[in-house]
Amino acid sequence: LVREPPFPKMQQHRITVYQQAQQYCGYVSGPDEFAPTPDYMPAIWYHNNSFRDLNEMGIPEKNRFCCWVTSGIARTQNHRQRLGFLQLLSESDLKFDLYGRDLPxxxxxxxxxxxxxxxxxxxxxxxxxxxYAENEWYVSEKLWDALLAWCLPIYYGGPAADKLLPPGSFLRLPSRDEKGIAYLKEITANPDAWQEAKEAIAEARQIILHELNLLNWLSKFVEQAF
Known part of the structure; x- marks a missing residue:
């Protein structure tokens, strides 16, 4: 089970890893067309709350508008494009709070x-x-973390999210440029879009917790294999 995005510069290495894994594993999957079994990744999130808490807690008090949790990692062109968008945001008058490690x-x-x-x-x-947003398989914790915290994600990524989550549970950032910034300003100016999405967010959270999580993913694999 491979979780990292299939960056172009790593494709040959990824193919080699898949070939090596097949010598020892009966099932090898990853979120790309190079994998013996292309498949979505299970939902793995980075909240330290217990599963029970995430499942049972209601909507927390919301009193701030927009945040971004990211990092300063710049190993690939894809990373640098993300940082380029961060720089555009930093130079704009968009109001958002930024968190993350190793930021410039x-x-x-x-x-x-x-x-x-x-x-x-x-x-x-x-x-x-x-x-990474260039194939139909890849979606990461960035989406799961937002929804589990009852945020409405403004998402930039591939089409996998549309296949896994209910309509209205996230918004699509149209582009990482001035057009995208204008969209962000419009949406985050008030909580109206979040209010409209609350029921869809609740539905998406249940899908993440009870269908897409790693244990359910493993359980479905075992049922299908045996």
């Missing part, structure tokens, strides 16, 4: 976070910007 000095922000829930829960909106 020009970005500012509040630094690394421990439990993402504590950071994200007070916000209506969360920027969920994937490092």
């Amino acid at each position: 000095d020009w970005a500012g922000g509040y630094g690394a976070v421990g439990n993402k829930w504590n950071v994200m829960a007070p916000y209506y909106y969360n920027l969920a910007i994937e490092n």
